Amino acid sequence: MARFGLAAALLALTGCVSLGGAKPPESLLTLTPEMSAPAGSALNASQAETIALHEPTVPAEIDVLRVPVKIDSSNLAYLKHAVWVERPAQLFRRVLAETIRVRSEKVVLAGGDPAARGGMQLRGSLTEFGYDASRSAVVVRYDATLLGEDGSVRQQRFEAVEEGVLAEPGPVGAALNRAANEVARQVADWAK
Template identity: 50%
Template sequence: MKPIRLLPVLAGAALLSGCISFGEDPPESLLSLTPATSANAGSGTTATRESALALVEFEAPQRLDVTRVPVQITDSSVAYVENAVWVEKPARLFRRLIAETIRAGSGRVVIDGDDPGAMAATRLHGTLRDFGFDARTGEAVVAIDMTRSGDGSQVTTRRFEARIPGVVPEAGPVGIALNQGANQVAGEIAAWVNAS
């Protein structure tokens, strides 16, 4: 008797499953940024308030404040690379990559994020300008404006940019090129910060 009672329930569930959608199929893989240099496991350092560096949350325009990779088609037209999806928003990924690059290259205490308990005199802020593919030139483009502020009233700004040519507008090649460009820019930012 029990198998007969379950039959209508199972039939109803089968019919209902055809009506329920849990969203689009996920992409085969997600894109991330991997630092070219990393601090060694177990490494650590101490710092004074004056020598510590804090990276606060980066900003990004709406076209970059998503997990998709933008394609600049014309000066006023943007699309997105098919199946190219970041594991999280690129401004966060890039901030962590820069923090790790500075940490690995200098041994400096780098606080990644806006931790109110961390009193670092020097703060680094970024505004992402480009982090995608330019269809007009066939390049992956990484561009960011950085602002460094310290004690007192001194503020320094600088724009950094990397262009990786000859990129095919597909998820895999674009992801690899953007990782390369991001590491190039992170190295330049680290040199700029450590020179001060």
């Protein structure tokens, strides 16, 4: 009787769960930092020597789990079968945090906790993060603003472009990872 009840419950549950009939993607894209602090490494700093890293703002076409394809100046599509494991702004912030930590040896506060205020505040906008069909290229563009504890403000635009990329999920994902790491290196060196 218990087996019958369990089987009936499972059958009822399958009627409630809908996957939309869509086939799941073969794989999901992610970003990985090219440099990482080794396990056990520690940094000590006063609050004035820390950087609070905020999640970048993004336009609507990037704030999704798909890879935008710029067809021309007024048309946009999404790369077929290319799906991020999570939003690109979150992925990029993690790469940027790890790169700043390794290259500058600064304590980076990147957890999103509003109470964790660093001596410096790094804010920015990820304005390009996708594929440009007219150039067969991936483009990563980040506009950074660094607010110092003394009230100083610095701004700079960083960009990495990798051309000759096939419009397929694997090559585009790998190229975006390399370009994101290149932009993160540029930002880390600038924010020292």
